[in-house]
Amino acid sequence: MTAGDRAAERRAHLIGAVLDLIDGGGIPAVSMRAVATAAGVSLAQVQYYFRSKDQLIVEAFRHICRDVEGRAAAVGFDGPARSVLRALIDLWLPVDERLSRDARVWLAFSAEATTRPSLMSFAAEVDEELREAFAQILRRASGSGELNPAADPVMAAAGLLAVIDGLVVQSLVLDESERAGFLSPRVEAHLDLLFPKAQRKPKRSKGT
Amino acid sequence: MTAGDRAAERRAHLIGAVLDLIDGGGIPAVSMRAVATAAGVSLAQVQYYFRSKDQLIVEAFRHICRDVEGRAAAVGFDGPARSVLRALIDLWLPVDERLSRDARVWLAFSAEATTRPSLMSFAAEVDEELREAFAQILRRASGSGELNPAADPVMAAAGLLAVIDGLVVQSLVLDESERAGFLSPRVEAHLDLLFPKAQRKPKRSKGT
Incomplete structure (x- = not known):
């Protein structure tokens, strides 16, 4: 598995967490922190892959x-x-x-x-x-x-x-x-x- | 103006505040407290007319x-x-x-x-x-x-x-x-x- 593959996999894991959060409580349920918690990673990890709540939402919809x-x-x-x-x-x-x-x-x-x-x-x-x-x-x-x-x-x-x-x-x-x-x-x-x-x-x- | 008219007027005023809040920031912008602030009344007043955030939202849509x-x-x-x-x-x-x-x-x-x-x-x-x-x-x-x-x-x-x-x-x-x-x-x-x-x-x- 290359570094690129690993990064893609981590992004996909975070997007999965965003989708679950939206499904459970709509857009208000999404925050950088909530995604970190749901995905079991640190806030810094989420921030490394996504710059903002808006980007998380766009990427989830794009997915x-x-x-x-x-x-x-x-x-x-x-x-x-x-x-x-x-x-x-x-x-x-x-x-x-x-x-x-x-x-x-x-x-x-x-x-x-x-x-x-x-x-x-x-x-x-x-x-x-x-x-x-x-x-x-x-x-x-x-x-x-x-x-x-x-x-x-x-x-x-x-x-x-x-x-x-x-x-x-x-x-x-x-x-x-x-x-x-x-x-x-x-x-x-x-x-x-x-x-x-x-x-x-x-x-x-x-x-x- | 009867007491009933005054109550209807106050409810309408609060519903107007709910509509403005939803328009500005969607459903997440609505809370009992935010409505009180936007309408310039006390939280107790909002609670007197509406029992919950859900009821506020339903009534706004009904309006x-x-x-x-x-x-x-x-x-x-x-x-x-x-x-x-x-x-x-x-x-x-x-x-x-x-x-x-x-x-x-x-x-x-x-x-x-x-x-x-x-x-x-x-x-x-x-x-x-x-x-x-x-x-x-x-x-x-x-x-x-x-x-x-x-x-x-x-x-x-x-x-x-x-x-x-x-x-x-x-x-x-x-x-x-x-x-x-x-x-x-x-x-x-x-x-x-x-x-x-x-x-x-x-x-x-x-x-x-």
């Missing part, structure tokens, strides 16, 4: 983004646009403990970003990247005739990201056991509007 | 909900569904300072509600009421042939609330000056999907 990106890379982008989008959306819906934690961290970060300029631009950038990724898929779907001809790919991409974000916000105040039942039909209903001709899965089997 | 409800009551519900919905949505989009404050308070409340069971049920109730209000309008629009026949009123209501919530989350990390330009065309694009036959305003004049 979640990278994690979703990593899983997104495993999604085959070659199938029908509707299936590709549904597979990408499923990486994000808070239907299990891990995804719920990530969604709570995202929401806490989004709320915090509205009053902290240092977080705001990063949040806006991530949104813009996601809209652009969706727009790329929807432009292709528009070219192939899959997309509702009344929909403009750029506007539809923004609408799709908004639907997902909004449904996630609303599902997080429901019981975890109710979330899949709340989210899935509403995501499908929105995709029905975007892809009026595409068939849903044959006989609506439960497989992907 | 905003009532405020939006009050303005919604002034919207004529008799016109075409699309125009009625657009007028209702416009009560909520964060395009000026006051609406931005309300939206930030909503987002802070939503994030906080995911980790506090005492807030969660109230947040879920408010969402459910909004979805039901939209569904009522959309059922009528379905009956009159205004609604896209591919859309189910209940699912479309959930989708519409999600689009609004998601766009609000995303717009709050943009500069206030960019928000109207971001929000309005994306709201219209979603309404285009729900009401494919309805004409937008004639010649797209800027008037309502």
Whole structure:
């Protein structure tokens, strides 16, 4: 293990502690000292890797983004646009403990970003990247005739990201056991509007 | 002024202080003591009207909900569904300072509600009421042939609330000056999907 590997491992360990703290008590639970305690290291160690509470929060959110990106890379982008989008959306819906934690961290970060300029631009950038990724898929779907001809790919991409974000916000105040039942039909209903001709899965089997 | 009026006035004054605190520093900025200081009253006065920080936060959010409800009551519900919905949505989009404050308070409340069971049920109730209000309008629009026949009123209501919530989350990390330009065309694009036959305003004049 090189010195670089060790440093990366230590940073990852600290970020893990930040995620647990946010998940338990929101952004207010995060401080340099609380992270040191939660991670079982000295305050100086935390200060060595991160300069401020803001940086800890940004890095925690960035970690979640990278994690979703990593899983997104495993999604085959070659199938029908509707299936590709549904597979990408499923990486994000808070239907299990891990995804719920990530969604709570995202929401806490989004709320915090509205009053902290240092977080705001990063949040806006991530949104813009996601809209652009969706727009790329929807432009292709528009070219192939899959997309509702009344929909403009750029506007539809923004609408799709908004639907997902909004449904996630609303599902997080429901019981975890109710979330899949709340989210899935509403995501499908929105995709029905975007892809009026595409068939849903044959006989609506439960497989992907 | 009766004793009841005076009590209502004092509660309103304290709620105003809570809203200012949340707007400035999010939920962490709220405490019984901070509210007393911001409102220029004693801690005992705050404790007389509110039993806990959670109650302060719930009441602040309830205040905003009532405020939006009050303005919604002034919207004529008799016109075409699309125009009625657009007028209702416009009560909520964060395009000026006051609406931005309300939206930030909503987002802070939503994030906080995911980790506090005492807030969660109230947040879920408010969402459910909004979805039901939209569904009522959309059922009528379905009956009159205004609604896209591919859309189910209940699912479309959930989708519409999600689009609004998601766009609000995303717009709050943009500069206030960019928000109207971001929000309005994306709201219209979603309404285009729900009401494919309805004409937008004639010649797209800027008037309502």
